[in-house]
Amino acid sequence: MKFAILAFPGSNCEMDLYYAIQDIMNEEVELVSYKKNSLEGFDAVLIPGGFSYGDYLRSGAIARFSPIIPALQEFAKSGRPVLGICNGFQILTEAGLLPGSLQKNVSAKFICQTEPLVVNNAGSLFSSAFKLAQIINLPIAHGDGNYYCDQETLKRLIANDQIIFKYRNNPNGSVANIAGITNKAGNVLGMMPHPERAVEDILGSSDGIGIFQSIINYVKSREVVAHG
Amino acid sequence: MALVKVYVNYKKSILNPEAQAIQKALGRLGYDNVNDLKLGKYFEITVADGISRDDLNKEINDICDKMLANYNMENYHYDITETEAAQ
Amino acid sequence: MALVKVYVNYKKSILNPEAQAIQKALGRLGYDNVNDLKLGKYFEITVADGISRDDLNKEINDICDKMLANYNMENYHYDITETEAAQ
């Protein structure tokens, strides 16, 4: 299968994702510039962390006007997997692909540390490698990771089982301890923690592999169905 | 030329940690008659001539909806002043 | 009650990278009649009664100098409106 990693001006985790997919997951992967307007030939799209356009105005606010975004919207609509990590999550909310928004952390400070997460839905295409309620450790590194949505939206997220990961010790003030949510269809995941930073024990954790593995399993199982 | 002043503020229900921190600090410094403090963004946009007021209103609303404010958490309002030249 | 609206802007010679990036993005989106865009901070401060206008002016200047604006790089101005109750 083949992953696309979108790179915006100011993205800074695209290579980390690249190495995670290429060296650890051993899958095909290609960087796709924000200037392109097609995502043809890819099975899954990853939107990396970083500071697209310096996070000026609001994180993700400017990136979402990039030429690649219509193609991304199209890709998402087709039901194929899209994973936005950190700034990628922020871009997805700004682009309207995920509900809610990400505000400044309650501490008003950037926080970089490893956080325990609770797997709140192990049935999604992004979390099938985990067990429900499993605790996984993933690093966070963000200043604007405080997830906000109104009560209605939260009810819908819960009712549809769209909350995939929750913080055990809510480091940033997110509504309902939310660390990662999907869209209603379940094929677009936005999460603040960085799975690509947790793919080797020497870096402190390899729990992030489960997320990439889930995506790969999903895509490959569909290939089998399609070809079988 | 028109000068458009746009004010973007957080919606009431949204907690703004920065504003909170400033208000707390003011309290510590003894400014205890400050009952409330809100912090928002303030844009001054200079727009070239040759556009009707209606179109300008449409354009500014557009810019704000699309980019300057996030409807999930922010409100905006603006005023337009005609000016002779860029300020 | 008094509602004080404080506007804080960068001084002229100071680069505002954020405003620059926003203006460029607007240009890319085709809003090419936006000649200039400045971005500053906008505070709404509600102050309790029982303070003379002179004292209020003094206090607001004080707060701005000390905390809301950075005199190295920013200017501020403000207006005061009397209100019935907190907005």
Next chain:
Amino acid sequence: MDKVMNQPVEATPEQIRDQKLYQSMGLSDHEYQLIKDDVLHRLPNYTEVGLFSGMWSEHCSYKNSKPVLKKFYTKGEHVVKGPGEGAGIIDIGDNQGVVFKAESHNHPSAVEPFQGATTGVGGILRDIFSMGARPIACLDSLRFSTPKTDEDRYFISQIVAGISSYGNCIGVPTVGGDTTFDDAYEHNPLVNVMCVGLMDLDKIEVGAAAGAGNSIVYVGAKTGRDGINGASFASFQFDSEHESQRSAVQVGDPFTEKLVMEACLDVINNHSDSLVGIQDMGAAGLVSSSAEMGSKAGGNGMVLDLDLVPQREADMTPFELMLSESQERMLLCVKAGHEDEVLTVFDDHGVDAVVIGHVTEGDHYQLLQHGNVVADVPVDSLASQAPVYHRESEVPAHLKDSDTKQFVPEIKNPTATLKQMLTQLTIASKESIYQTYDTQVQTNTVVAPGSDAAVVRVRHYDKALAMTTDVNGRYLYLNPRIGGQMAVAEAARNIVASGAVPLGITDCLNFGNPEKPDQFYELDQAVMGMSDACEKFNAPVISGNVSLNNEYDNVPIYPTPMVGMVGLIKGLKHVTTQDFKQAGDLVYVVGRTGNGFNGSQIQKMQTGKISGKLFDFDLDYEAQMQQLVIDAIQNDLVHSAHDISEGGLITAVAESTFGNQLGVDLTSDLPVDRFFSESQSRFIVSIASENQDAFEKLMGENADCLGKVTDDNHLFVSAADGYFDMDVDDAFHLWKGALPCSLK
């Protein structure tokens, strides 16, 4: 608009001479005369005086420190480039070079903490990528006074926020640093940043502009009126009267820098045939980058058309354009005919780049504006022919009759003293600072802040780089030469404790006013001391930075030569941290514990000051202890290693228990007070019990077994005349909470 209003009126050459206006730009009478009589043989105009004031400032010319810097040990078989370029380079095998340099941003940060810190980070990053290296890590070395007021707390938080905002945004992990608090830095906080980069050795770039006809290309942000005269300003001392010198500050734009960095690395890596040279625009902006590039190439001149320089503001004068310190700008020399190729690369990256001039025959450095020649000086006169001063040196008064007796700590309750020690801000955990830094981006950080040195692996190779910043100004205050040795020794100890062998150092020489003989003495002696140690550890100085005039109302800071050291770990399995790993492991102290109290944290804690003659130090012994520890690590005998520094042995033991929340049960025949001694050359090492024989055989008499790691989360240490006894969890919270609490 009223145009005339904006047109600044410049003084005439005669007015500059008669009213000595050059003085306000930082040039002395002697220097002005030199320019007039020996260099130009005519009166310099306003712009020219400006060029010289920038280029002949300490910051650009090193005029006061050059003779001192010559004393540094800079040799070494692996040095590819030593001091002189933007940054130094050391060969680490596999056609790879590690590039590093440090920079001080003390004065800009004192004026405007957030922006001062951000632009410091931005500047040091440009130094690294202009060599053709990708920045892989930053470190920050901070010196503050103990926070007392809200302003102090705000100041510190703004410095930290500035460093975090820039590094995080650009995507370079900030993996280490050091932070200490002492009122000697009350009006002169120190903000030093270091950057480490990695490059392929066949891609080295130099900051030179050679070959008549080749183009000078300006890259990056537009030039504005920010930070004008900053270079000469950075070399001024502050006092209450000079407050008005605090002029325009620069704003950092990490987003633009990220684009500039990627574009420059693209040009260097993929279009090197078109590139003659590249340099960042740092202090004294356009003049310094262009004149240095011109002078370095040798044998050519340069002409720049200022009308072509991208400008953020209207009606800028040549003086302003040349001296502006607007950030995120680079200068390139591009081969004639290859301009379009290079400009296209920048365009692809969304970075502005324009040709603003070219290299000429002859040796004129000429500036044109509106068709007029506005400055015309010999190229070398600005850069390589700046005056050099050999300053006088005299032993400072406080060193003349210092008491040779060592301070004797008074310890009634050892546990209470230890707990008090752990909450001293210099000792306390710096987690609340480094937690706001992205320490992991680039996914190579193997040891993040919190251990001795940070460790960053080299991807796709079985090797890693260890890095640290260190210096204890108190030791230098009591003895600049020995203190200078100790600064390098401590850095090396941290490197060794992490499993690495020292490669080399960079430095920031933060000192007082070199025109005062007693302050010059400190600089001179410190450099000699550092150099002694560099030679001993085979860790040459490959780059550095000088920040003088750190003096307020005639009181200088402690002499504080920040040492940034990088080491190499061959084999990732040798990466070692300070945390005890498992119950049952044996705990050793390596190295002799002597009477090291003058200048120590316990002296400061108990008397409020430091005084007396610095305790003894033996560089040979230090090197020997370090070699033993590195041998033990390379023989796979070591589970944890921690250097003993401020706060002494007991503090190091306590710190080693915190990471994995283990305990210890130790016994020693040292008296309690010695547990706080800061004798150098020591480590706390833990090993698996089955390695006892091998380890003791290797160490001989140099390691004492103190006892065992336990899993009961309790620290118990029995001394000759008392004992330490505390709950590790309690102590951990005291240690961790002290800094955030004092900054609240």
